[in-house]
Amino acid sequence: MQTLIRNATLLTMDGPEGAVPIAGDILIDGVVIAAIGKNLVAAPDARIIEGQRKLVMPGLINGHTHSSETFLRGRYQNMPLEVWLLYAYPLLMGPAIAPRLLYLRTLLLAMESLRNGVTTLCDDFFDPPAHDLERLGTVFRAYKDAGIRANVSSAVMNVHTLDALPYAREVLPQALQDKLDFGPPISAETYVDYCRSAFSSLHGMAGRLNFMIAPSAPQRCTPDLLVACHDLALKMRVPLHTHVLETKTQAITGHLMFDKTLVAYMHELGMLDRNTTIAHSVWVTDEDMELMGKAGCSIAHNAVSNQKLGAGIAPIRRLMDAGVTVALGTDGVSSNDTARIFDVMRVAGLIHSASGPDYGTWIPAADILRMATINGARSAMLEDITGSLTVGKAADLIMLDLDTYAFMPLNDIDKHLVFSENGSSIEMVMVAGEIVMRDGRLTTVDEAAIFAEVRETVPALLTEHAELERLNRVFDPFFAEIHRRASEEDVGLNRYAGDAPAWRASNWR
Template sequence: MTETLFRNALILTMAPGSNGATLSGDVLVRDGRIISVGTTVIPTPDMVIIEAAGKLIMPGLINAHTHSSETFFRGRYERMPLEVWLLYAYPLLVGTQISPRLLYLRTLLLAMESLRSGVTTLSDDFFDVPGHDVERLATVFSAYEASGIRANISSAVMNIPTLDALPFAREIVPLELQRLLDGNPQIRTDEYIAFCKEIFSTLHGRAGRLQFMIAPSAPQRCTPDLIQACHALARDKSVPFHTHVVETKTQAVTGQLLYGKSLIRHLHDLGALDRHTTIAHSVWVNDADIELMGAARCSVAHNAVSNQKLGAGIAPIRRLLEAGVTVGLGTDGVCSNDTARILDVMRTAALIHGVSGPDPEEWLTANEILHAATLGGARTALLDHVTGSLEPGKAADIIMLDLDTYAFQPFNDAERQIVFSENGSSIKLVMVAGEVVVRDRKLVTIDEAAIFQEIRETVPELLAEHGEVERRNRIFEPWFAEIHRRASLVDVGMNRYAGDMPFWRRN
């Protein structure tokens, strides 16, 4: 039996009903789980004592949506809308597959940065070109296992050709360019489900903190039978059905042109909108969509920083919350953000919603932001029974912040100063499942300097190769930029205060 006692701490539990109130006292951890919170504990000789006077103890942060596939592309792109950015971050004309060692390092780097910034759980919407491979996904699991982080990990799937998942593409992209993309084989639904079942039998549950989740890329990129089969399997295995929906206006137009309805309505009509459904982005939802989402009690991963960098817009988070939708926070991938720090997302999300309307009572509070970054984020991962708050019986996923830092001088309000002032420099200790993974602001399980050195030595060659891939894909940019431009001129009925509007019209 292993016991750890955080002694004399200021405690922010984020438990339901706590309303952001802090406690003073001890937190006892035994065999990876929280035993008591706030009560005074008499130490025993075998306990590990962590003196926490002058420290704040709180739940580890949850990154509800990210992509480890992008980690090596940090700082590579700017001034690109999503439809253009995808050409370079997820190129249509692919290069050689990244080596297993670089795949491991890429995943590990994301986990390292996440832990250093207080993230104890992340949902990695991992995408691997050209397909789905058990050994390569096992490499991703191995990196997360070595880091000590908790993670939901996917092998994202799509089976509709890119040009058939975009509005206007077939009418404006030159035929010679279309021919470069057509003819690529698409995975069948039964093949993907068989792959997923193999992962559930081999990798799911690894280390007690790593799970597999089902992630069809987006409803317009997947056939209806694939969407329905993925959702059924997610329900059967009690894991998230994690997908991207209406991140951009182009995607809002796509739903109307392809299906004559919104993509949210399309998911609903396929029977794939419920408590298991976690939607990344949800920027261009209308009132009818929000009503469906609230009734389904689905979740949204709000990617406030990425949505701004890619020019996607601001999700209507206040109205989603009022409808009963669970909201978590995501960084998105590192090359559309360009960090893995959920604290940056928290501050951005707390600020940008001030422009969503003139009534300050409708703006998001620090408590709502912090809830989204902890218990709300855990609910998006279907892990709220495991983590997200400091309660007896839950996993000991804990971060300890030093209050003797600039962010807390002087100390006025714990939640507001975490959201508006903290940048991660106060995080002194991080624990996942009762194991300390960051101590005195240093990673415990990993030789950070050695990993950085290996990345400096090996990744430049990969990036040079990717530069050639970018050059090859640049031929598509004018046409994808035109798709983005045309979509921007379409009225998709997004008057969010007048209910569902008629079908689109050209301005």
């Protein structure tokens, strides 16, 4: 079936001038964009959508999120990452959540994403205590039913939590250390076998769902697991998606564990290349950025989450200048509290003006839009499929009403989108040629029924989670001490002060 959107304002994000709006039509044939131009002619039975006073642009891409946090929205604040993890991802774990709740938490994230213009997301979900193909399939099924495009993986780690944190063995009493028996760690061979099964049974589902490989972080995985993950990612041509240098504690970790930065350690293992996507990248050195740029790496800039957790401000301008592809991510909705990339765009467009007095280096709105679209696609290794309005690419797009407060009066569209819009102007969302949201209504899911089921079933889960929080609170003062020690450490880490000028680096505590 063909769809013709005619007489619209188009923001193609295709090529160097992609952030400049043009007037025209867009013809969609099946799942792909067939033509872009003026006065296009469609088949007699084509669906016609009038585009006057409408803006059509590529769907937004969430380069990094965790569906495992969906039910923990609005639960925590004023906690650094190392303390927050105790509650959002308890060390003393309960049983894995029921399959239906696993489905619901994934579906709810997809629903919120689509409503707010995100047509592709990269979900690094956590599902203790083991990697299970059937449960992974439940996550895939939720995304399939919602109609979204997604890269999906369940994060893997096989280094004991206390051995991946500086000072932990020194700070925690032995009695508490003895409580943390996670059983035998997963081997590289076992995880690779799991990944191969995922590739053979789930990868490519519905033509828009892929499996990616996600070692949690270099300090949380043994070298053989990291290398095995990287080799398989190259073989399967999928992203290697990991967390690197989110906090100063992690910067200290690299020096104490490997006598080098975590990025330099990854480089030493041969893990930096086109497939590598790094979430956060806050406490990177100039040498790190040079390595990442030469390797063609991508990062997912989680501008909102990093501020909520007090992690710092990633040096985005210097990363861009080094040749690193910068995408945007919400992170999970517990460390962000929404799945809206529009929020991340606004924050990213604002915080980097604190990088110093040279305002010529501040990040323009057009670059922020690229991060949210074509750069996000590149970080997900999907730039040949989505991320721009380009003939031959998938018809992943959103249509916004220009007769709203966010665009009234209309000046520069890129600045309106970054600084004024919050997703409320979205009238239509399309993924692979299918309209998944129109006139404020999701077409693939009964929102009222899902909300009712969440209200009915999730409170019991949260009651159980509150008990886990209580049990894990015993670790709180010791993890706070780890955070304090790392924040006061001085081993030349003033270079890790993000985009802050040198005169402010000493304040990054």
